[in-house]
Every structure is written in structure tokens, then in C-alpha cells.
Amino acid sequence: MIVAEKKPIEEIIDTVKDCQSILVLGCNECVTVCEAGGKKEVGLLASALRMHFLQQGREVNIGERTLERQCDQEYLEEIRDIIDLYDMVVSIACGVGVQFTAEKYHAKPVVPGVNTLFMGANEARGVWSERCQGCGQCLLAVSGGICPVSRCAKRILNGPCGGSSAGKCEINKELPCGWQLIIDRLKALGRMDDYEKIIPIKDWSTERAGGPRKVVREDLKL
Amino acid sequence: MTIRTASKLEKILASGQLAVTSECGPPRGSDPEVIPRKAEAIKNHVDAINVTDNQTSMTRLCSLAACIRLKLMGLEPVLQMVTRDRNRIALQSDILGAASFDIQNILCLSGDHQSFGDCARGQNVYDIDSLQLLQTVRHMRDEGKFLGGDPIIRPPRLFVGAAENPFADPYEIRVPRLAKKIAAGAEFIQTQCIYNLDKFEDWMRQARDRGLTEQVYILAGLTPMKSVGMARYMKNRVPGMDVPDAVVKRLADTPKEKQAEEGIKICVESIQRLKEVKGVAGFHIMAIEWEEKVPEIVEQAGLYPRPDVA
Ligand code: SF4
Numbered sequence: 135m136i137v138a139e140k141k142p143i144e145e146i147i148d149t150v151k152d153c154q155s156i157l158v159l160g161c162n163e164c165v166t167v168c169e170a171g172g173k174k175e176v177g178l179l180a181s182a183l184r185m186h187f188l189q190q191g192r193e194v195n196i197g198e199r200t201l202e203r204q205c206d207q208e209y210l211e212e213i214r215d216i217i218d219l220y221d222m223v224v225s226i227a228c229g230v231g232v233q234f235t236a237e238k239y240h241a242k243p244v245v246p247g248v249n250t251l252f253m254g255a256n257e258a259r260g261v262w263s264e265r266c267q268g269c270g271q272c273l274l275a276v277s278g279g280i281c282p283v284s285r286c287a288k289r290i291l292n293g294p295c296g297g298s299s300a301g302k303c304e305i306n307k308e309l310p311c312g313w314q315l316i317i318d319r320l321k322a323l324g325r326m327d328d329y330e331k332i333i334p335i336k337d338w339s340t341e342r343a344g345g346p347r348k349v350v351r352e353d354l355k356l
Numbered sequence: 357m358t359i360r361t362a363s364k365l366e367k368i369l370a371s372g373q374l375a376v377t378s379e380c381g382p383p384r385g386s387d388p389e390v391i392p393r394k395a396e397a398i399k400n401h402v403d404a405i406n407v408t409d410n411q412t413s414m415t416r417l418c419s420l421a422a423c424i425r426l427k428l429m430g431l432e433p434v435l436q437m438v439t440r441d442r443n444r445i446a447l448q449s450d451i452l453g454a455a456s457f458d459i460q461n462i463l464c465l466s467g468d469h470q471s472f473g474d475c476a477r478g479q480n481v482y483d484i485d486s487l488q489l490l491q492t493v494r495h496m497r498d499e500g501k502f503l504g505g506d507p508i509i510r511p512p513r514l515f516v517g518a519a520e521n522p523f524a525d526p527y528e529i530r531v532p533r534l535a536k537k538i539a540a541g542a543e544f545i546q547t548q549c550i551y552n553l554d555k556f557e558d559w560m561r562q563a564r565d566r567g568l569t570e571q572v573y574i575l576a577g578l579t580p581m582k583s584v585g586m587a588r589y590m591k592n593r594v595p596g597m598d599v600p601d602a603v604v605k606r607l608a609d610t611p612k613e614k615q616a617e618e619g620i621k622i623c624v625e626s627i628q629r630l631k632e633v634k635g636v637a638g639f640h641i642m643a644i645e646w647e648e649k650v651p652e653i654v655e656q657a658g659l660y661p662r663p664d665v666a
Contacts, residue, residue: 296521
């Protein structure tokens with residue numbers, strides 16, 4: 135899923151301080167699962183904003199809505215009838231949702247209430263960690279199912295570097311060395327011979343380097 | 357191993373004599389005198405001088421400019437190049453720049469992560485890794501082509517090296533990794549600083565068993581300790597560094613004013629022991645901001661005078 139983290143309330147307040155009415159807009163997908171931007175967080179943020187304006191002695195109308203998905207035209211239509219009631223939308227969906235909302239309601243200020251971080255997994259209650267950087271050319275078949283692009287701090291395709299120490303990465307003693315994980319896994323698979331195959335220079339044009347990406351599926355187009 | 361370049365370092369290694377290299381770290385400023393001053397102090401005692409490339413990710417005067425300075429002094433630089441800061445365009449471009457000054461040696465590295473340095477909030481590049489940089493230099497030299505496939509007019513003729521750290525983890529892939537670097541094109545290896553000689557000798561034994569010492573020249577890396585403080589710092593704070601307790605204790609048991617001398621002694625003793633290890637082709641003495649000590653280490657280790665191969 136896409137993992138996001140709430141922005142500090144002070145930062146959000148600073149962005150919305152001059153508004154008369156604000157819509158806090160959540161999303162039922164990834165940000166709900168990582169507890170940063172779902173219905174519950176919409177309620178919490180709306181209350182915090184109400185409290186703030188109350189203390190300021192100001193009457194600001196704070197609306198709350200949570201859509202099934204903010205990255206989907208159809209669901210975004212659901213706020214068309216209420217959007218004009220607000221001067222600003224604080225979207226606590228991921229960056230995709232914030233932008234898609236802004237695109238849909240072109241003349242309405244839409245600001246983010248979360249920092250969108252990465253594509254990751256829920257390791258344990260309250261713990262999420264990165265697994266994929268969407269390079270567009272998946273290497274997992276040759277790297278024992280562990281991604282060197284997202285899990286090595288240097289994206290080294292032929293690792294580990296000389297800084298790997300007791301299973302940890304040179305940049306942080308808490309961070310597993312991605313290459314240690316790859317080697318452990320190759321061992322478990324009985325495929326250590328694969329370690330000596332050199333992974334060739336990568337074509338990064340399918341990644342961010344190639345500019346904003348797009349998928350067009352002719353078979354699905356209407 | 358056949359000679360493939362005009363590198364003096366390669367000639368000495370190919371002659372079977374133990375080579376000696378050292379390094380100069382460029383200054384954190386533009387003072388043109390620093391590199392020549394450091395080089396003057398060591399030039400008669402080493403065969404080639406590595407110039408580090410923004411080591412530990414601290415921004416410094418660039419390695420290529422410093423190498424050019426050494427070249428203009430008639431010395432033999434080893435251009436260290438990390439893949440952290442440059443993409444494949446910049447790497448190839450700098451390789452050509454080096455070749456245009458007839459710099460004959462390159463050391464291909466991934467580089468320390470930028471979080472260690474003064475630009476911890478910066479991006480890293482890592483378009484390619486150190487193994488792929490080895491492949492790139494060999495491709496440019498041997499095929500005479502750019503990565504993009506076009507021919508290079510006057511291809512670079514660099515003797516190509518890599519670093520290897522026998523002390524990083526996991527240990528079981530450290531020799532396979534050496535094999536991988538050789539397969540990628542490494543012709544010489546300069547190792548991480550060796551303090552744990554037993555472990556290094558074990559690594560060398562495994563490398564010999566696989567026939568790797570017949571395919572690559574291994575220069576054993578040594579860094580003299582200035583004090584017990586430095587030993588403790590290296591032991592506890594530098595990732596992938598293996599400093600045995602006995603080394604720390606030996607320095608700790610030495611009076612403070614004698615510790616530097618003891619550090620030199622440990623270094624010389626290590627060289628003497630490693631000279632006997634089959635497959636060790638030379639020594640890379642990294643006296644960090646202590647270059648003036650290199651001549652005495654080289655002399656005491658019986659590695660002076662240096663061969664004349666001009
Ligand atoms: S220690 Fe491991 S994860 Fe960290 S940069 Fe080196 S190879 Fe990558």
C-alpha cells in the first residue's frame with residue numbers, strides 16, 4: 135500500500151488559518167489502513183481544527199467527508215454538490231488523491247494534510263516499511279525476491295557494499311542491510327550460485343528518470 | 357597477467373615486485389598547494405598515489421583536478437571515482453577527462469552514503485554501482501565504445517581497480533564478491549584497512565583456493581593508528597571496520613605520547629607479516645592526514661627504494 139504520515143497540526147493550521155470554511159477529505163484506501171487519512175483521522179483533524187478556531191474566537195465551518203477512493207474520478211464526483219461550500223479542501227489522502235482532487239476541482243485550493251512516504255507493508259502493529267520504489271522493471275526474480283532498489287540505501291544492484299555490518303546497513307544500525315536479506319534468501323532457496331551473476335546496468339527510463347509515467351491499456355479503454 | 361596499459365603501477369605489479377601505493381585526500385577548499393605538498397612528502401616512497409573522491413561524503417576539491425595536478429608534477433595518480441555523485445554521463449565524461457591527461461589508473465567505488473557527510477540532506481545518484489563502473493571503464497577501454505554504443509575517439513587506457521573489504525558482512529560472500537569484481541573487470545584490488553590479520557589471511561587463502569590471486573593483483577590496505585582514541589573510533593564507529601581488541605589494548609597500554617609511534621610499529625609489523633602471504637601483490641598505505649609518516653613506514657617495512665620502471 136501507499137504509506138503516509140500525518141502532517142504536524144501546526145503546519146496544517148498555518149496553511150488554513152485564513153479560511154472561513156474547510157473540508158477535511160479522507161480516503162478509504164491505503165491511508166485508512168496506515169491510519170493517517172481515513173474516516174477516523176478525518177474526525178480527529180476536524181476536531182483539532184475546530185478547537186483551534188474556537189480558541190481564536192473564530193467561527194469556521196469544518197466539513198468532514200471520506201471518499202471510497204480519491205484516485206478515482208467516479209468517487210470524486212460525490213463531493214461536487216458540496217465543494218462550493220468550502221474555501222479550501224484539506225485532503226488527507228496520499229499525494230495522488232490530493233492532486234486528483236485538485237485536478238477535478240480546478241479552481242478550489244486543495245492542500246495536503248499528510249506526507250506521502252512510500253509503497254510499503256505493515257510489518258507489525260504500528261510499523262510500516264518500504265518495499266517498492268516502482269522502478270518499472272521488476273528485478274525480484276533475480277534478487278531472491280528482495281528488492282535491491284528499495285531496500286539498499288545505495289540501490290546497489292551488485293551488493294553488499296563494504297559497509298554492511300552484522301546484517302545492518304552502514305547508514306543506520308536499525309536498518310537491515312538489503313543485501314544481507316538477499317543473500318539470506320538466496321541461501322534459503324539453495325540458489326547461492328545466483329549471487330555471482332552480475333546484474334547488468336539498469337535501464338532507469340522506466341523509473342522516474344524517464345519522466346512522468348503512464349499506462350495505457352487499449353484492451354480496457356472505453 | 358599481461359600488461360594492457362601504460363600504467364606504471366601495472367608494470368610494477370606485472371614485474372612481480374611488491375607495489376606500494378598511498379593516498380592523498382584533497383582539501384576542503386581550493387588551495388592549490390595542498391595536494392602538491394602532500395605528494396612531495398611521499399612521492400619517492402610510493403609507486404602511485406590515490407586521490408580520494410569526496411571521502412566520507414564530505415565535500416572537497418574534486419579528485420580529478422587533484423589527479424591532474426599530480427600528473428603535471430610527473431607523478432602517477434590513481435583516480436578514485438564513486439558512483440554516488442555522478443550518473444553514467446558524468447562518469448564517462450570524467451573518465452575521458454582523466455584519459456585526456458593520460459591518467460593511467462582508476463579505482464571504482466560506490467562511495468560512502470551521503471548521510472555521513474556535510475550534505476546529508478542531498479540526493480545520491482547511484483545510476484550504476486561500483487561493479488558496473490568497472491564494467492563501464494573496461495567497456496570504454498577494451499571495446500573503445502561509450503555505454504551508448506558510439507565509438508570513442510582515442511579511448512581511455514586506464515588500469516582498472518576496485519576496493520574490497522574482507523571484513524564486511526556477510527563474510528561468506530566476501531570471496532565470491534571478489535570473484536564478481538574480477539569478472540566485472542577489476543585488474544587490481546586495494547583492500548580496506550587491515551587490523552585483523554588472521555581474518556585477512558583466511559580471506560586470502562580462500563581467494564587463492566579459487567585461483568583469484570592469479571587473476572588480480574591484491575594490494576593490502578593499511579592505516580597506521582595515531583592514538584588509542586582513533587583505534588576505538590575505527591572499531592566502534594566506522595562501518596565494516598574490524599579492529600581486534602588486542603590492537604586497541606596494545607595502544608591503550610602505551611603511554612599517550614608514545615601511541616603514534618606504536619601505531620606506526622603495528623603498521624610496519626603488519627606489512628612484514630603480510631609480505632609473506634602468497635597472493636599479496638603490494639601495499640596500499642592510507643595514512644589519513646598523516647602522509648608525512650608514509651616514508652618511514654615504507655622504509656621500516658623494507659619496501660624502499662621503489663623500483664624504477666620508467
Ligand atoms: S550496507 Fe547494505 S543496504 Fe546499506 S548501502 Fe551497503 S549494501 Fe546497501
